[in-house]
Amino acid sequence: MLVFAISDKGGTGRSVTSSNIVYRRALQGSDVCYLDFDFGSPTAGAIFSVSSVARGTTQGGMHGYLEGRLADPHRIDIWAESDREGLRAKPPGAGQMVLFPGDEGGGEFSTVSEEMLQRCVRLFARLEEEFDLCLVDLSAGRSFAAQMALAATARLPGVPFRWLVFHRWTRQHIIAADGLVRGRQGLLAVGVEHGHDKETLGDRIRFVRTAVLEPDAAELEGLRETQKAWLNECDRELRELAGRHRVGRTSMLGKIPLDPVLQWREQLISDEDVLSSQIANAETVAAFDDLAKKIVDDSAWEAL
Amino acid sequence: MTPAYATFGEVAAERRIASAPLSHVSIELGHLYMEDFQAGPDRLREQFRQVAPWAETMRRSWQSRVPGGRARVSTCFLIDDYFSRFSTPAELVPMVLEAAAECDLTIDYLARESACAEADGVMLARLVEDRLVTDPPAGSDGSRPPVTETGWLCNGTRSPYSGAVQAMGSARRWEPPAQNAKRRHSIFVDVELWDTDSRGRTWSCPFLAAVWQLLRLGLIRNEGELPVRPKPRGASFPSEWDDLPAIVQLNPAAAPFSAYSTLSVLSSRFLPVELAVRTILSQVFVDAQVLGQVADRSGGEGIRLPDELVDRISYVFLGA
Amino acid sequence: MLVMGEVRTGLLQNSGEIPESLCQSVLGLLSGERVRVSRRPIVYAVSPDQLTGVDCRLASASQARVRGVGTVLSRASVTGGRVLQGSSHIQVVRSESDHRLSWSHYLARPGVVEVFGKIRVPDLSEGFAESARNDCLDLGSVSERFMDAVQASPFLDRKAPFRSARTRLRWVAESGPTGSGGAESGPTGSGGAESGPTGSGGAESGRAGGGARTPEGTGIRFTLGRDQVRTLRLVLPGGFSPGIVDFCEDLALHDWLLTTLLVIVEKARVGTASRAEVTAKLAPAVDHLLHLWMPAARLDDAFAPFWETLERRPGFSRQWHSLVERVRDQVAINTLALLRETGGW
Ligand SMILES: Nc1ncnc2c1ncn2[C@@H]1O[C@H](COP(=O)(O)OP(=O)(O)O)[C@@H](O)[C@H]1O
Ligand SMILES: [Mg+2]
Numbered sequence: 001m002l003v004f005a006i007s008d009k010g011g012t013g014r015s016v017t018s019s020n021i022v023y024r025r026a027l028q029g030s031d032v033c034y035l036d037f038d039f040g041s042p043t044a045g046a047i048f049s050v051s052s053v054a055r056g057t058t059q060g061g062m063h064g065y066l067e068g069r070l071a072d073p074h075r076i077d078i079w080a081e082s083d084r085e086g087l088r089a090k091p092p093g094a095g096q097m098v099l100f101p102g103d104e105g106g107g108e109f110s111t112v113s114e115e116m117l118q119r120c121v122r123l124f125a126r127l128e129e130e131f132d133l134c135l136v137d138l139s140a141g142r143s144f145a146a147q148m149a150l151a152a153t154a155r156l157p158g159v160p161f162r163w164l165v166f167h168r169w170t171r172q173h174i175i176a177a178d179g180l181v182r183g184r185q186g187l188l189a190v191g192v193e194h195g196h197d198k199e200t201l202g203d204r205i206r207f208v209r210t211a212v213l214e215p216d217a218a219e220l221e222g223l224r225e226t227q228k229a230w231l232n233e234c235d236r237e238l239r240e241l242a243g244r245h246r247v248g249r250t251s252m253l254g255k256i257p258l259d260p261v262l263q264w265r266e267q268l269i270s271d272e273d274v275l276s277s278q279i280a281n282a283e284t285v286a287a288f289d290d291l292a293k294k295i296v297d298d299s300a301w302e303a304l
Numbered sequence: 305m306t307p308a309y310a311t312f313g314e315v316a317a318e319r320r321i322a323s324a325p326l327s328h329v330s331i332e333l334g335h336l337y338m339e340d341f342q343a344g345p346d347r348l349r350e351q352f353r354q355v356a357p358w359a360e361t362m363r364r365s366w367q368s369r370v371p372g373g374r375a376r377v378s379t380c381f382l383i384d385d386y387f388s389r390f391s392t393p394a395e396l397v398p399m400v401l402e403a404a405a406e407c408d409l410t411i412d413y414l415a416r417e418s419a420c421a422e423a424d425g426v427m428l429a430r431l432v433e434d435r436l437v438t439d440p441p442a443g444s445d446g447s448r449p450p451v452t453e454t455g456w457l458c459n460g461t462r463s464p465y466s467g468a469v470q471a472m473g474s475a476r477r478w479e480p481p482a483q484n485a486k487r488r489h490s491i492f493v494d495v496e497l498w499d500t501d502s503r504g505r506t507w508s509c510p511f512l513a514a515v516w517q518l519l520r521l522g523l524i525r526n527e528g529e530l531p532v533r534p535k536p537r538g539a540s541f542p543s544e545w546d547d548l549p550a551i552v553q554l555n556p557a558a559a560p561f562s563a564y565s566t567l568s569v570l571s572s573r574f575l576p577v578e579l580a581v582r583t584i585l586s587q588v589f590v591d592a593q594v595l596g597q598v599a600d601r602s603g604g605e606g607i608r609l610p611d612e613l614v615d616r617i618s619y620v621f622l623g624a
Numbered sequence: 625m626l627v628m629g630e631v632r633t634g635l636l637q638n639s640g641e642i643p644e645s646l647c648q649s650v651l652g653l654l655s656g657e658r659v660r661v662s663r664r665p666i667v668y669a670v671s672p673d674q675l676t677g678v679d680c681r682l683a684s685a686s687q688a689r690v691r692g693v694g695t696v697l698s699r700a701s702v703t704g705g706r707v708l709q710g711s712s713h714i715q716v717v718r719s720e721s722d723h724r725l726s727w728s729h730y731l732a733r734p735g736v737v738e739v740f741g742k743i744r745v746p747d748l749s750e751g752f753a754e755s756a757r758n759d760c761l762d763l764g765s766v767s768e769r770f771m772d773a774v775q776a777s778p779f780l781d782r783k784a785p786f787r788s789a790r791t792r793l794r795w796v797a798e799s800g801p802t803g804s805g806g807a808e809s810g811p812t813g814s815g816g817a818e819s820g821p822t823g824s825g826g827a828e829s830g831r832a833g834g835g836a837r838t839p840e841g842t843g844i845r846f847t848l849g850r851d852q853v854r855t856l857r858l859v860l861p862g863g864f865s866p867g868i869v870d871f872c873e874d875l876a877l878h879d880w881l882l883t884t885l886l887v888i889v890e891k892a893r894v895g896t897a898s899r900a901e902v903t904a905k906l907a908p909a910v911d912h913l914l915h916l917w918m919p920a921a922r923l924d925d926a927f928a929p930f931w932e933t934l935e936r937r938p939g940f941s942r943q944w945h946s947l948v949e950r951v952r953d954q955v956a957i958n959t960l961a962l963l964r965e966t967g968g969w
Contacts, residue, residue: 029891071762092896126790130787131787158637
């Protein structure tokens with residue numbers, strides 16, 4: 001299955017959340033891969049702690065492959081190549097976890113040529129043969145990466161795909177997420193242009209809230225009553241706004257709580273971070289784990 | 305485990321390739337387009353008058369090569385019914401035959417141009433298109449699919465155009481196209497094979513002419529069978545082009561339609577077309593078994609044919 | 625003689641095995657040309673031959689610049705309606721010219737790549753087998769493209785029963801010292817094709833490379849490399865025969881079966897996961913793979929000794945049969961246990 005990760009804005013937590021989903025899915029026993037299609041900023045290597053490709057690869061990655069400069073894009077076995085000790089031993093029963101980084105110094109594309117699109121289709125088709133889950137991290141907003149994803153999936157009718165739209169829990173982000181999906185030149189409109197059915201495509205899109213601070217969270221314990229009341233009111237307003245923009249509970253696949261570790265560093269959260277060093281919150285891992293299951297759980301994707 | 309000795313050799317549907325009857329040379333006496341027809345029978349007579357001595361020279365040349373002078377020479381004539389339809393077979397064919405006879409020429413076979421696109425339900429042009437193996441520019445290492453511009457075929461590397469570029473990437477300067485087999489300087493040829501409109505695909509004149517040469521050389525097979533066989537002429541010619549067989553045998557005593565080699569006597573206005581035809585033919589892959597059959601047959605007669613298809617084709621270009 | 629090729633092998637992307645009639649459709653990559661099928665002992669269907677033009681460097685161990693021009697001969701095949709292979713090869717010969725000729729010259733020699741200058745067989749065969757340089761002849765990509773074309777067939781439902789990686793078998797065959805190698809091909813000693821087993825760089829322990837030299841001056845060396853890469857080097861008496869390609873494809877097929885079954889068994893976590901889980905993970909192997917093992921079924925007798933060598937070491941069939949037994953035992957035990965739990969026994 002192909003899963004496309006997108007957000008209207010940068011810095012929403014799309015890459016960090018997607019990487020953690022991929023990691024959790026691998027721990028759950030699936031063979032997974034992560035494709036860095038954030039062409040303007042190919043930094044996925046950093047999240048997986050592969051320092052040699054922290055800013056992209058020099059050995060020919062997604063850019064070089066899509067431009068036709070090489071046949072086999074650089075692939076990195078995270079279990080073998082991560083700098084983090086804790087990641088370097090594949091737990092028994094875990095699946096493959098492979099990263100396809102972008103090119104170091106690679107930029108956004110200025111157009112999608114037919115050849116590029118064909119290469120993209122071929123790549124998706126081949127990876128789908130090998131991996132249970134291929135997560136494609138797209139550039140923020142309306143991009144050629146997103147257009148290519150829509151066009152390529154339209155040419156692969158037999159390959160199942162889903163979209164995750166990441167947003168933060170704020171007014172601006174809620175409105176923007178809706179606009180990215182349903183607005184002018186949004187995913188649905190462009191998808192239809194490329195031959196997708198609007199209904200079907202719509203059913204394959206879900207929202208993910210990132211870095212959410214619940215009003216009743218432990219972090220907020222010390223607040224004054226007036227502050228709590230104000231927060232509760234904000235949250236109520238946001239829920240209402242989300243409902244109006246069809247970004248509400250029914251179309252939401254999951255939400256990830258604000259986590260102290262992630263606020264400071266983009267990384268995978270291991271069980272060890274929660275259990276032995278106790279730097280990360282158990283709720284965060286639980287949320288990633290839950291999302292990793294829901295992504296492939298058909299009942300979470302029934303038509304709305 | 306199966307012991308390694310007990311091998312099984314059964315291959316159902318073993319390839320069987322029909323062989324074509326072959327003359328020594330197929331001479332094309334002319335190619336009739338609407339404008340020639342509109343110019344009237346005198347133009348046609350004039351054409352035949354010019355063609356006759358060249359045809360005779362080719363016939364003699366083969367007679368002197370073959371023991372006992374028993375050269376098998378067949379002649380053919382192609383009428384365009386593909387790009388434009390004019391007149392009717394009933395009206396046109398007798399006129400052509402008459403003009404030829406006045407110049408002491410016998411037309412053995414008459415073919416319709418549309419037969420090169422599709423004949424007897426076989427999509428000949430598609431068959432040939434599927435067998436194009438593009439001439440690779442230096443640096444083609446197999447890692448990428450051959451560079452193709454849909455519907456075009458060239459003999460080298462096109463001038464790069466600024467396709468997809470990356471933001472903040474470096475811009476590209478103009479570079480010239482290059483011929484793959486150039487000798488210092490290039491003669492770059494880029495041929496349009498077909499175009500499409502609301503009625504579908506229209507094959508280009510050079511592409512159909514390339515199919516025509518392959519038919520005359522007896523090198524096309526469809527599932528191992530000969531795709532078109534000449535049909536004997538009826539008592540009269542039909543009033544619709546579609547009712548005329550793809551290739552009509554006019555002369556019952558004619559040598560076979562296909563031949564080891566071909567000669568086309570043409571107006572020099574066809575020179576660019578034939579350059580395009582040769583560009584196409586030099587990139588068509590003909591089944592090795594079919595080539596083998598032809599080589600065996602000709603070898604059996606003591607005739608050695610050039611390996612390369614384009615070298616089996618000769619032309620005479622006539623000035624206006 | 626110097627022949628080199630690359631076979632890529634993978635699972636046909638369909639829920640079940642496809643019938644012979646469908647093989648005709650999915651492998652019909654060339655109009656006007658039939659797909660050939662053989663039915664015994666297993667249905668094997670092969671596409672018409674396809675050509676791809678190349679003009680590029682050939683990898684050489686000494687890093688010498690060797691330029692070759694010609695055509696790659698490729699075909700796709702489906703075995704048992706289930707396993708797809710893309711296979712490409714070339715014969716390397718010395719060009720009689722010192723510059724590139726017209727393309728029709730090369731088209732008249734399908735599957736031949738002409739090299740300018742003297743051919744140093746050991747240098748080229750070593751280079752091809754060992755390296756995957758970016759700017760050198762890449763037969764694997766050619767093979768993959770034909771596989772992709774088959775996988776994209778509208779007749780396939782793309783609902784494969786399990787995920788699996790494609791394997792890559794790169795092979796080189798050359799004439800032995802007694803063979804008719806021609807004046808060019810010099811001694812083949814340094815290639816090491818007659819040396820003993822080489823270590824395996826792969827993660828799968830228990831399956832190292834195997835190699836031996838038979839008395840008649842032939843030799844075979846099979847090496848299991850990193851990831852999905854395998855190399856095979858053959859020294860043969862005499863010249864090229866199409867049987868070489870059949871042999872390499874057959875070996876690639878069985879290596880893929882073994883590789884894939886190993887992965888399935890590993891993932892089933894026998895002894896750790898619950899019985900029901902283990903059985904569910906092993907089921908696709910029983911349904912789709914176990915019956916496909918038929919080494920050397922369609923091969924030329926001349927290649928039987930090579931299979932026998934490989935059966936001795938690394939011992940393909942031994943490993944396969946022991947795995948198959950393990951799978952069958954697990955499924956049987958787990959079924960019995962489940963029956964007992966549900967009171968049905
Ligand atoms: N759940 C979270 N809690 C706290 N910070 C987060 C959370 N998820 C992401 N972040 C932080 O937000 C920032 C942006 O995340 P990133 O994944 O790079 O966003 P994007 O890919 O959308 O641009 C990073 O510093 C990241 O660590
Ligand atoms: Mg990001």
